[in-house]
Amino acid sequence: xxxxxxxxxxxxxxxxxxxxxxxxxxxxxxxxxxxxxxxxxxxxxxxxxxxxxxxxxxxxxxxxxxxxxxxxxxxxxxxxxxxxxxxxxxxxxxxxxxxxxxxxxxxxxxxxxxxxxxxxxxxxxxxxxxxxxxxxxxxxxxxxxxxxxxxxxxxxxxxxxxxxxxxxxxxxxxxxxxxxxxxxxxxxxxxxxxxxxxxxxxxxxxxxxxxxxxxxxxxxxxxxxxxxxxxxxxxxxxxxxxxxxxxxxxxxxxxxxxxxxxx
Amino acid sequence: xxxxxxxxxxxxxxxxxxxxxxxxxxxxxxxxxxxxxxxxxxxxxxxxxxxxxxxxxxxxxxxxxxxxxxxxxxxxxxxxxxxxxxxxxxxxxxxxxxxxxxxxxxxxxxxxxxxxxxxxxxxxxxxxxxxxxxxxxxxxxxxxxxxxxxxxxxxxxxxxxxxxxxxxxxxxxxxxxxxxxxxxxxxxxxxxxxxxxxxxxxxxxxxxxxxxxxxxxxxxxxxxxxxxxxxxxxxxxxxxxxxxxxxxxxxxxxxxxxxxxxx
Numbered sequence: 001x002x003x004x005x006x007x008x009x010x011x012x013x014x015x016x017x018x019x020x021x022x023x024x025x026x027x028x029x030x031x032x033x034x035x036x037x038x039x040x041x042x043x044x045x046x047x048x049x050x051x052x053x054x055x056x057x058x059x060x061x062x063x064x065x066x067x068x069x070x071x072x073x074x075x076x077x078x079x080x081x082x083x084x085x086x087x088x089x090x091x092x093x094x095x096x097x098x099x100x101x102x103x104x105x106x107x108x109x110x111x112x113x114x115x116x117x118x119x120x121x122x123x124x125x126x127x128x129x130x131x132x133x134x135x136x137x138x139x140x141x142x143x144x145x146x147x148x149x150x151x152x153x154x155x156x157x158x159x160x161x162x163x164x165x166x167x168x169x170x171x172x173x174x175x176x177x178x179x180x181x182x183x184x185x186x187x188x189x190x191x192x193x194x195x196x197x198x199x200x201x202x203x204x205x206x207x208x209x210x211x212x213x214x215x216x217x218x219x220x221x222x223x224x225x226x227x228x229x230x231x232x233x234x235x236x237x238x239x240x241x242x243x244x245x246x247x248x249x250x251x252x253x254x255x256x257x258x259x260x261x262x263x
Numbered sequence: 264x265x266x267x268x269x270x271x272x273x274x275x276x277x278x279x280x281x282x283x284x285x286x287x288x289x290x291x292x293x294x295x296x297x298x299x300x301x302x303x304x305x306x307x308x309x310x311x312x313x314x315x316x317x318x319x320x321x322x323x324x325x326x327x328x329x330x331x332x333x334x335x336x337x338x339x340x341x342x343x344x345x346x347x348x349x350x351x352x353x354x355x356x357x358x359x360x361x362x363x364x365x366x367x368x369x370x371x372x373x374x375x376x377x378x379x380x381x382x383x384x385x386x387x388x389x390x391x392x393x394x395x396x397x398x399x400x401x402x403x404x405x406x407x408x409x410x411x412x413x414x415x416x417x418x419x420x421x422x423x424x425x426x427x428x429x430x431x432x433x434x435x436x437x438x439x440x441x442x443x444x445x446x447x448x449x450x451x452x453x454x455x456x457x458x459x460x461x462x463x464x465x466x467x468x469x470x471x472x473x474x475x476x477x478x479x480x481x482x483x484x485x486x487x488x489x490x491x492x493x494x495x496x497x498x499x500x501x502x503x504x505x506x507x508x509x510x511x512x513x514x515x516x517x518x519x520x521x522x523x524x525x526x
Contacts, residue, residue: 007298007378011272031333033296033319035270035383046395046506053387056296058319064336070294070385073327073343078336115270116381120298122333124316132309151413151436173414173436243309 009118015094018114022087022096025059025119032059034096036114040067040077044105050076057096057109059085061122065098065107079107132243134167137182137215140242141168147245148180148213148235149173166198176209177202184239187216189226196230272381278357281377285350285359288322288382295322297359299377303330303340307368313339320359320372322348324385328361328370342370395506397430400445400478403505404431410508411443411476411498412436429461439472440465447502450479452489459493 005028010021018034025032034057040050055076056068062081069076083098083105094111132140138157145152151173157166168180179202181195192214199212214227217238227234268291273284281297288295297320303313313330318339321329325344332339346361346368357374395403401420408415414436420429431443442465444458455477462475477490480501490497 007274009272009274009379011270031319033298033379035296035381035385039389045509046393046399046502048391048393048506050391051389053389054383054385055387056294056321056383056385058331060331060334060336062334064334066331066336068321068323068329069387070383071323071325071327071344073323073329073338073341075336076391080336081334115383116272116296118298118379120317120319120333120378122298122317122319124318124332126302126314126316128311128313128339130309130311136309239309243311246308 006121007118009116010114011116013114013117015089015111015114018111018117019087019089019094021117021119022094026085026087028119028121029061030119031061031122033057033116033118033120034111034114035116036111038067038093038109038111040110041108042077042106044100044107045103048077052112054115057111059096059098063098067109077107077109079105083107130240130243132184132239132246134182134184136246137184137237137239137242138167140245141180141182141215141237144245145170147237147241148178148215152178166202172211176211177206179210179212181212181214182237183214183216185216186218186220187214187223187234188220189223191216192223192226192230192232195232269384270381272379273377274379276377276380278352278374278377281374281380282350282352282357284380284382285357289348289350291382291384292324293382294324294385296320296379296381296383297374297377298379299374301330301356301372301374303373304371305340305369307363307370308366311340315375317378320374322359322361326361330372340370340372342368346370393503393506395447395502395509397445397447399509400447400500400502400505401430403508404443404445404478404500407508408433410500410504411441411478415441429465435474439474440469442473442475444475444477445500446477446479448479449481449483450477450486450497451483452486454479455486455489455493455495458495462495 037052037054039052042048058066063083064081065079066075067077079098083100085098087096096109098107141147142154145154152170154170156169166179167182170178172178179199183191195212195214203210213233213235215235215237300315300317302315305311319331326346327344328342329338330340342361346363348361350359359372361370404410405417408417415433417433419432429442430445433441435441442462446454458475458477466473476496476498478498478500
């Protein structure tokens, strides 16, 4: 029952043997794994150099590329899908060369020694489902307030305001008070009416302008009109985006690239 | 000259054989590669489920984890370093279980079939160097204006202003004109004086407040005082951050997680 060509593996091959396996993998659009001593050169948007060391190269069937060092969850080099690859053995070593047209990018991985080379025909149609609760959505907005809007500054959350609790509560860039009600599914008329009810006592108490924003992945039928009538706003935000923000914000160095440095 | 334990490889092992290799890899802090049919369950900040399919699991020596599908450069599941792993064979299959304490996160990869299992002792101390030119830094600020400051809106760049060219030119969130001079190395007194010279003719021409910002990875000795004297500002920004922004902004879906949805 086994597919004979599902997997090819070479352990400690010569560079010529590895090149033959790699060339076949590219021709057959297999997923390629190569581990060994390599250096990497990239030129495109900016440029980079990685001096020799032992790493794992993965080239996927869609032409995306990853180079992984033995530590860290982030690849040291990567290319999105769409690169065209070729391989050749030169005096300098076994060269895996990827070229992408738009934007123009070149990546060259040069192996001086190969420990493992494997070509795999992988079949994967399994669905990925990411789940975030309303509470997760609150936390995502607190961690990344511009999910709501630029310049939003959270003050408090799950604040008791008769007759209940306000989900998130803050100030906009113009100093107006903002009351946020979060729903993880399509917002109904009931959600709009609930929010309208919550802001009345707040409006009565504070001596400043109050905005109320209903946050949900989408709006139900006729809810947009009701919101307008009630003087409420809507911001589209889905639980999946929030889940990703939660996962990445605390864990990821990537995050720092997307925030202005606060030095 | 070969290290005998540098690499272990099993092709199409039984689940019990694969589990033995995996257990040893965890005990010896090797880099582990397993390809085969698996499902993935994650619970922590939000939660996710990945239905069965053929993928590549990588667990690195620092306890970081990646699950890669056969397409796309992004992992479908990942964990940063610091997880503790164990493996066991159950009726449901071969379970690789990673637990992280802070934040509490659990990831479970269950293999029903293993095509390839390899444990590698990888040695990598090669330096990674990323290079961006001053022109790359301009482009990064144009692509991601909040690298300069929140609310900055670029209007033009490399604009001819006697006696030369202004690098980037825009408006701040309060409507003031902002002139930006970019240096990719430590900014000198000469850079500060050059910027002061450039803004004079602009101030003379426009009927509004003008700010001038010197952007560089750092300031030379006494340059901060000179800037203050000249009424200029400083923003720390390094070429590496700009290079990453350039690479990620156009290529990466990640980006969308860090921008407010514009729906």
